[in-house]
Amino acid sequence: MDAAAADPRAKPVSLDHLLKLAATDMAGVDSLIRDRMQSPVSVIPALAEHLIGGSAKRLRPLLTVAAARLAGSTEDHCRKLAAAVEFIHTATLLHDDVVDSSELRRGKVAAHLIWGAPSSVLVGDFLFARAFELMVETGSMSALEILARASRVIAEGEVLQLTRAHDLDLDEAVYLQIIKAKTAELFAAAAEAGGVCAGASPERAAALRRYGQELGLAFQLVDDALDYSGASDTLGKNPGDDFREGKATLPLILAIKRTGAQERTFWMRTVDAREQTEADFERARTLVQDSGALEVTLETAAGYAESAKAALAVFPASDWRAAMEDLADFAVARRS
Numbered sequence: 001m002d003a004a005a006a007d008p009r010a011k012p013v014s015l016d017h018l019l020k021l022a023a024t025d026m027a028g029v030d031s032l033i034r035d036r037m038q039s040p041v042s043v044i045p046a047l048a049e050h051l052i053g054g055s056a057k058r059l060r061p062l063l064t065v066a067a068a069r070l071a072g073s074t075e076d077h078c079r080k081l082a083a084a085v086e087f088i089h090t091a092t093l094l095h096d097d098v099v100d101s102s103e104l105r106r107g108k109v110a111a112h113l114i115w116g117a118p119s120s121v122l123v124g125d126f127l128f129a130r131a132f133e134l135m136v137e138t139g140s141m142s143a144l145e146i147l148a149r150a151s152r153v154i155a156e157g158e159v160l161q162l163t164r165a166h167d168l169d170l171d172e173a174v175y176l177q178i179i180k181a182k183t184a185e186l187f188a189a190a191a192e193a194g195g196v197c198a199g200a201s202p203e204r205a206a207a208l209r210r211y212g213q214e215l216g217l218a219f220q221l222v223d224d225a226l227d228y229s230g231a232s233d234t235l236g237k238n239p240g241d242d243f244r245e246g247k248a249t250l251p252l253i254l255a256i257k258r259t260g261a262q263e264r265t266f267w268m269r270t271v272d273a274r275e276q277t278e279a280d281f282e283r284a285r286t287l288v289q290d291s292g293a294l295e296v297t298l299e300t301a302a303g304y305a306e307s308a309k310a311a312l313a314v315f316p317a318s319d320w321r322a323a324m325e326d327l328a329d330f331a332v333a334r335r336s
Contacts, residue, residue, distance in 0.1 A: 013333040018066060018323035025065040025079055026058065032083040036130045047115050047123045051105060052090055060190045061086045063215070063327070067194030067208045070312075070320040078197050080134045081143055085190045087131035088147065092154055092186075094124035099162065100245050104238055143193040150189035157181025166246035166272050168256060175250055179220040180213065187216030207314045211324070214308035219331045221301035224249035228288045230335065240281040246274050250300070254293035255284075263287060298332065305332045 019026075037048040061082035068078035096102070097110045098117045104110060112120040128151065135144045161178045164170050191212030195205040227242040228251050242249050248271070256267050266287075270280045288294060305328040315321050 013326065013329045015326065015330050017319070018062065018327055021069070021319060021323055022062055022065050025069070025076075025082070026062060028076065028079045029058070029061050029065065029082045029086070032079060032134070033086055036083065036087070036134065037127070039126065043115060043119055044123050044126055047094075047111050047119060048090070048127065050108065050111050050114070051093065052086070058086060059219075059327075060089050060186055063187060063212060063324075064190045064194040066320060066324050066327070067191040067212075068198040070315055070318065070324060071195040071198035071200035071204060071208070073194075073198030075198075077138045077140070078194050080138050081140075081147070081193050081197055082190075084131040084134040084147060085186065085193070087127040087134070088151055088154075089186060091124040091127040091131070092158070092182075094120045094127070096158065099158070100241070102241060104241075138197060140193075140197055142196045146189050146193045146196065150185050153181050153185040157183075157185065161247070164248065166274060167248055168267055168272050170248040170253060172250065172253060175248065175253055176217075179217060179224075183220040183223075184213045184216030187219065188213035191215075204314055207311045210311040211308045211328075214304045214311065215328055215331055218301040218304040218308065218328065221250060221297055221304065222332055222334065225251055225294050225297045225301070226335070227251070228285050229294055240285070243270070243281055243284050244274075244276065246271050250297045251288045251293040252284075254296055255288040255291045258291040258293065259287055301332050305329060 033052060037052060038045050064082040064085050065078055068081075093105060094111060097105055098112045098120050102110045103113065111123075115123075131147070131151075132144075135147055138144075157178050157180070160174075161182060164174060164178070188209045189212070192205055192209035195208040200208065224242065227239055227249065230239050243252065252271070256263075256271075259267075266280075266283070270276050270284065308328040308331075309325045312321050312324060
C-alpha cells in the first residue's frame with residue numbers, strides 16, 4: 001500500500017462537496033427528525049434533543065440520501081428512510097451508553113446520567129418505534145426489510161461484544177465480526193435502502209451495500225484508533241473509554257499480541273480483571289502507540305475505504321459519486 005493510501009490523513013479531505021449537494025435533502029431530514037421525536041410525554045423530546053440536536057454529523061442519513069441520489073432518485077421518499085436511519089442509530093447509542101456506563105456522548109454528559117438509565121432505554125425504544133413508522137410510510141417493503149434486518153444484526157453484534165468483553169484472547173476475526181454487526185451493518189443498510197428506494201438494480205443495490213459496509217468498517221477502525229490517540233475536546237467522549245470498559249478493539253488486540261509475555265500481567269490486570277489505576281490508560285496508550293498497533297489499524301481502515309470507493313465503479317462518474325468517494329476518505333482522515 002502506497003503512502004497516500006495508507007494514510008489518507010496526509011491529503012486534505014472535506015465533506016463540503018457532499019454537504020452542499022445534500023443540503024436541501026438534509027434540511028428536510030432534520031425537519032422530519034425534529035417533528036417525529038416529539039411526544040406529549042415531555043421527557044421524550046427533551047432526552048432525544050439532548051442527543052440528536054447540535055453536533056451530530058448525521059453521516060448515516062447523509063449516506064442514505066447520497067445513495068438514493070446516486071442511484072437516480074428525484075423523489076423525497078429517501079428523506080423518511082434517512083430520518084429512520086438516524087433514529088435507529090440514536091436508539092442504539094442510548095442503549096449502548098447505559099450498557100457501557102459511558103459518561104460522555106457527542107461532547108455532552110450521557111443522557112442516562114441526567115435522566116436515568118430506565119428513561120434512556122425507553123426513549124431508545126420510542127425512537128426505534130418512530131423509525132419503523134417512517135419506514136412503513138415510504139411504502140417500500142424492501143427498504144423495511146433491509147433496515148429491520150439491520151436492527152436485528154446490530155443487537156446481535158452488541159450482545160456478542162458484551163459476551164467477549166475483557167477477553168485477552170479475542171482474535172481479529174471475531175473483532176471484525178463484532179464491528180461488522182454493530183457498526184458496519186447500519187452503514188450498509190443505510191446505503192442499500194437508499195438505492196432500493198430509488199429503484200436501483202440488484203447489482204447497484206448490492207454495490208451500495210458493499211460501499212456502506214466497507215465505509216462502516218473504516219469508520220469503526222478509526223474510532224477505535226482515536227480512543228488511544230484522540231483528545232476529549234475533539235472526540236466528544238473521553239479517550240480511553242474502550243480501555244476502561246475492557247473492550248478488545250483492534251489496537252488493543254494488536255498491542256497485546258506484540259508486547260507478548262513481558263506485558264501479559266499488565267493486560268490481565270487492566271483488561272481481564274479491570275483493576276485499573278488512573279495511570280494505567282497512559283501506560284496502555286504508550287504500549288499501543290509504541291507497538292505500531294495504531295499504524296496497522298489506520299492502514300487497515302484505509303484499505304476498507306479504498307474498497308468502498310471501488311464498489312462505486314458500477315455507477316457512472318458524477319458529482320454524487322465523487323462526493324461519496326470523498327466520504328470514504330473522510331472516514332479515515334477525521335479526528336472525531
